[in-house]
Amino acid sequence: MRLALGLHPLVAEQHGPERERFRALLDRTSFVGEVGLDFSREGMPTAELQIESFQFVLSAMASTAKFVTVHSRRAEARVLEMLKVAGRSPVVFHWYSGSIKNLKAALEDGHFFSVNPHMVRSDNGRKIIAAIPRDRILSETDGPFVTVDGRIVEPTDVAVVEKSLAELWKVSPLDARYLIAANFKKIMEPLRAQNS
Numbered sequence: 001m002r003l004a005l006g007l008h009p010l011v012a013e014q015h016g017p018e019r020e021r022f023r024a025l026l027d028r029t030s031f032v033g034e035v036g037l038d039f040s041r042e043g044m045p046t047a048e049l050q051i052e053s054f055q056f057v058l059s060a061m062a063s064t065a066k067f068v069t070v071h072s073r074r075a076e077a078r079v080l081e082m083l084k085v086a087g088r089s090p091v092v093f094h095w096y097s098g099s100i101k102n103l104k105a106a107l108e109d110g111h112f113f114s115v116n117p118h119m120v121r122s123d124n125g126r127k128i129i130a131a132i133p134r135d136r137i138l139s140e141t142d143g144p145f146v147t148v149d150g151r152i153v154e155p156t157d158v159a160v161v162e163k164s165l166a167e168l169w170k171v172s173p174l175d176a177r178y179l180i181a182a183n184f185k186k187i188m189e190p191l192r193a194q195n196s
Helices: 009-028 044-060 078-087 100-108 119-121 123-132 157-171 173-195
Strands: 033-034 067-071 093-096 112-115 137-139
Touching: 009 033, 009 044, 033 044, 033 093, 044 078, 067 078, 078 100, 078 123, 112 123, 119 123, 119 157, 123 137, 123 157, 137 157, 137 173
Parallel strands: 033 067, 067 093, 093 112, 112 137
Antiparallel strands: none
């Protein structure tokens, strides 16, 4: 398990005093997340603060190689635009729920997608997963926001994702795990090279 440094968009009003701390700690981790935008009903009141904060994060990481997970709920196009302007690729879109059009644009820009147990159980999630090439998928739990069998997910619940992906891909769960691990290695290799 590795810790990631993040500024979650749904608490953007708290980011101001945390920005310098984020900048000070950035060199101490290879992982940044969850950062990005949330333009859902819950997030819209702080949309401008979120944009300002995400711009800060992208600027702070400008000359660094990091594994980045982004939150993009109902803000996929804006997140893609900001990533492109910042020259930040690839990142991992976590729990992607946007349009297939924006998903295809993210794939063209080289991005990855992480899949959680909720996604593999919902119709929309399965539709999205089916549109993502195998070599761009990672697994996640997204605890404590996802539950499995009425309890908050645990790290071992990625097995739920692996089993569902195995069924979709018509491979064994072990083969699905190997494919996901290979994807993680693929996204990490350039980061390791730049940070060594």
